[in-house]
Amino acid sequence: VQQAVIESGPLDLVVRFRAARLDPGLCVLEGFHALKHALRFGATVELAVTHDRRAARRLAVDLAPDLLALLAARLEEVTMEIFSRLAPAPPATGIVALARRPAAGLDQLLAPPAEAPIVLLENPSDLGNIGAVVRVAAASGAAGVLTTGRHDPWHPTALRGSAGLHFALPVLRMDELPLVSRPLVALHPDGQPLDAAAVPPGAIVAFGTERAGLTAKLLARADARIAIPMRRGVSSLNLATAVAVTLYARRLGAAA
Ligand SMILES: C[S@@+](CC[C@H](N)C(=O)[O-])C[C@H]1O[C@@H](n2cnc3c(N)ncnc32)[C@H](O)[C@@H]1O
DSSP states (O other): OOOOOOOSOHHHHHHHHHHHTTOTTEEEEESHHHHHHHHHTTOOEEEEEESOHHHHHHHHHHHOGGGHHHHHHHEEEOOHHHHTTSSSSOOTTOEEEEEEOOOOOHHHHHOSOOOSOEEEESSOOOHHHHHHHHHHHHHHTOSEEEEOSSOOTTSHHHHHHTTTGGGGSOEEEOSSOOOOSSOEEEEEEEEEEOOTTSSOTTOEEEEOBTTTBSOHHHHHHOSEEEEOOOOTTOOOOOHHHHHHHHHHHHHHHHHO
């Protein structure tokens, strides 16, 4: 990781963070946990800023002793007045950072052979859900997360939701799923009940948008449909919860 250097004044810092929100090559990390995971998973952090270096050190001692030296070297201190202008909702942990987005190729991610599943979110509407999905995908050992639709999965709010775990696996937006040789499995209320073997090796596991579910086009392409059993009267699970149940059914089943 390169040494952080603030060559310009604090107001330039405000401009830099604002510009980074629109820069497809960069991402904004809001909060200690986002920076912690970014560093653990090899992010190129360009700039890391706090308004309270001593509080940041205490967090590192408690939650990331492995990164203590790195954080001490990287964190630049600014006034609370400047810090509060670096993010629309400045994080309570008092840390924000800028990092380069890793280059990840769709073809490379989709290419066989591979055992771990890839999560596909069709047009997710909630950035918090995207973040929560990336987090559980990373934790469970999924190969990557793909999204379609208008949202940038690297939006700062999604990165906050993933606690920076976007750096642990490829996370990509695409217009449409290309033709693939991997099995495509759709999570849908009319499917076969989920069990540990329901997701075949290397599958792309598709989940629908929060309100309307999966599109007819995706369902027509799917090789199988899987349903997560629910008590009568419950309409559906939250999107990120459905992803978590599916990925962990496979993971825990494989471990049994
Ligand atoms: C909030 S749900 C969408 C609900 C939507 N009204 C529908 O009928 O599909 C978002 C996505 O989570 C997945 N999901 C949620 N609960 C599920 C369940 N019990 N079984 C299978 N998939 C589920 C589906 O992929 C769904 O498209």
